[in-house]
Amino acid sequence: ALSISDMIASIVNVLSTWPIPSDTPNVYGASGSTQTCTVQGLFNEMGNISTPLFNASLCTYYFLVIRHGWTERRIQKVERRFYVPPIIVGLFMGFIGLPLKLYNNSGWLCWIAPYPSGCHLTDTCTRGELA
Numbered sequence: 001a002l003s004i005s006d007m008i009a010s011i012v013n014v015l016s017t018w019p020i021p022s023d024t025p026n027v028y029g030a031s032g033s034t035q036t037c038t039v040q041g042l043f044n045e046m047g048n049i050s051t052p053l054f055n056a057s058l059c060t061y062y063f064l065v066i067r068h069g070w071t072e073r074r075i076q077k078v079e080r081r082f083y084v085p086p087i088i089v090g091l092f093m094g095f096i097g098l099p100l101k102l103y104n105n106s107g108w109l110c111w112i113a114p115y116p117s118g119c120h121l122t123d124t125c126t127r128g129e130l131a
Contacts, residue, residue, distance in 0.1 A: 101115075
């Protein structure tokens with residue numbers, strides 16, 4: 001699960017500016033749309049939240065096994081607690097941004113940002129007012 005969430009976050013970074021709407025000025029390689037930017041922002045948020053939480057679960061696992069001598073049998077009884085929170089929190093944090101229209105061009109990729117850029121200074125945002 002850690003590898004999957006890390007892979008999602010890595011793919012988002014590889015895509016970089018491609019999903020940013022093509023009509024965005026001064027962004028090299030922008031060839032997407034609002035929808036592609038929203039999808040990249042969603043997966044970026046889910047990956048950025050889930051990956052550190054899975055790392056914390058892995059640290060907890062090793063702490064319990066090495067420091068406290070937990071057996072594999074004992075770990076299996078609580079194993080679900082290592083997987084469920086990162087998945088639930090990652091999905092929740094990612095999907096909560098959709099109805100709020102938070103995912104927009106944030107510079108070199110799509111993430112939580114107001115749209116158009118700098119609109120929060122003049123109260124002219126059309127998307128991401130809460131970013």
